Amino acid sequence: MADTRAGAGGVGAANRYKPRSMRDAGRSFRRFWPHLRHHVRPERRLFVLGSLAMLAEVGMRLLEPWPLKYVVDGIVAATGSTAAGPVPANLPAVILLAAGSLLVIVLLRAAAAYASTVCFSLAGNRVLTGVRADVFEHLQRLSLRFHDGSTTGDLVTRLTSDVTRLKEVSVTAMLPMIGNVVTLVGMVVVVAVLDPLLALVMVVVLPVFLLTSSRLSRRIRHVSRDQRKAEGQLASLATETLGAVKVVQAYALEDRMGGRFERSNSSSLREGVRAKRLSAGLERSTDVLVGVATAVVLFVGAQRVLDGALTPGELTVFLTYLKAAFKPMRDIAKYTGRIAQAGASGERVVEVLESRPEVTDASWARPIGRARGDVRFEGVWFSYVPGHPVLRGLDLTVRPGERVAVVGASGAGKSSLVSLISRLRDPDEGAVRLDGHDLRNLTLESVRRSVAVVLQESVLFHGTVRENITAAVPDATDAQVERAARVAGAHDFVTALPDGYDTVVGERGGTLSGGQRQRVAIARAAMLDAPVVVLDEALTGLDEQTEHEVVDALGRLTRGRTTFVITHDLDAARGCERVVRLDGGRVVASGPPEVVLGDGADLPPVPLVGDAGDPKEVASRGA
């Protein structure tokens, strides 16, 4: 029953997971890891190569100041001080060698850095592209109950910008950060070998730094989560408004929508600025810390040189290390902030991936093959909200090929009833059976291939007319497509379009008229050749002429198939063999139309059959 581990009401209500420290960041990673693992495995070689290149780069970074030591000590000794030891035999050669080594080290370091960046970027991008595909795939399979509790904009934000942020951060922050930590450790080890006292100064700085950065990164992550949430709301509002731009303009809602957008926009700005301020604070406090450490090393180091414990060249190496450490530490501070932000994005992505679809194939599910179309509801209870059942122990049997109109007051549960037939939802109690099989024992795919649905507002996808018609049967031949279009009465108008079947219809089929859209949707349903057809208010909202054409098309579509006609239109109901009336979540009347609906006075029935009767009669029906 529970739709998601993150909560049944979609991910919007599911921000229960609240990381509190760097330890939680680790926990957060462990939570993400199972979703990454199978994408990381094929990239193993790249990760290994990248790591080797990174180690080489770190090695070069550590070597870089050493030529300086020999030059400084040589010069100092040559100019008369004993602190630097004896004067090298061939000072000009030493200086030349040092300069040459420096050049080689810098070149090798650049090459290693290039190789590690390329390897890690390639691998990281591939892994997260795979994760994004998983999220999309998963979102499509999540049950309607999950989508009821989520907003489209927020889910799109998780799919796009949250994954992009993870991608960016993993490549530009996470991996360099690992390199920086290794460099820091390497520096401390080298310094400890040369002079443990100076190493102590560096080591003392580290815990202070870690404390500051973990405290601030925790706050950054909290603020980032709020910011991502605000951005999700922003995207929801934009999707909603732009998706209904006609209504917005018709009701002059621009200002009101603008105001709501403004509020979400400001909230996103506010959180964004807070996060930036915290990150900047973290970076600057690191600057100060490194500055203090440099001053201490300079002071203590100078004493050690004067005492003869260190050479001036070695002090130069220490100071260069500290300066070099300055960058990794500052970067760590910068990356900690970004990684904390990515942590918030990661949680949002994991929440989606961990949500479990409610309607899934049972392990024992098997395909039904070609069904006859016998549909039964046995004691079906169904509710959207626990404790508020919409269907209450409903019983209904429909014979193969029977055409049944389902009528009832608005909100009586008609659409809910038919959503159970194609197993968009499962009953809480009781069973829905197709040819005697409980739908839960059949594979989802075979159930959905057995039930063709035509809705009131048929949604087409951006693409060609042909792609829309063959949506569920992509390998259909041209002849099959044309046959389906003829059943739907769409062939003539489609061939009159500029590119015929290859004409691209806009988003949601917006470049076609309502009636044309409906007929393409009927062709899509006809393509399935399903034994059961559900028409959910498929005639509502069409003008008289179009309605006549669509009625004809639906008649042809449903001929010989078990058909459920959900309608408020009593004429359409009269065209069916049987009318079922719903009330209070149960069937309260079932029988021939004239019995359930009365004799309908002077209105002739609308024949929902293949030849649709006499067109004149149909045309005069609404008069």
Ligand SMILES: Nc1ncnc2c1ncn2[C@@H]1O[C@H](COP(=O)(O)OP(=O)(O)OP(=O)(O)O)[C@@H](O)[C@H]1O
């Ligand atoms: N996704 C949903 N989440 C929560 N409640 C819902 C949802 N969809 C429908 N309902 C509620 O379930 C009840 C039955 O809705 P349903 O759409 O099945 O009725 P209907 O008979 O098809 O209505 P209409 O004729 O107006 O289309 C209504 O009270 C409705 O508010």
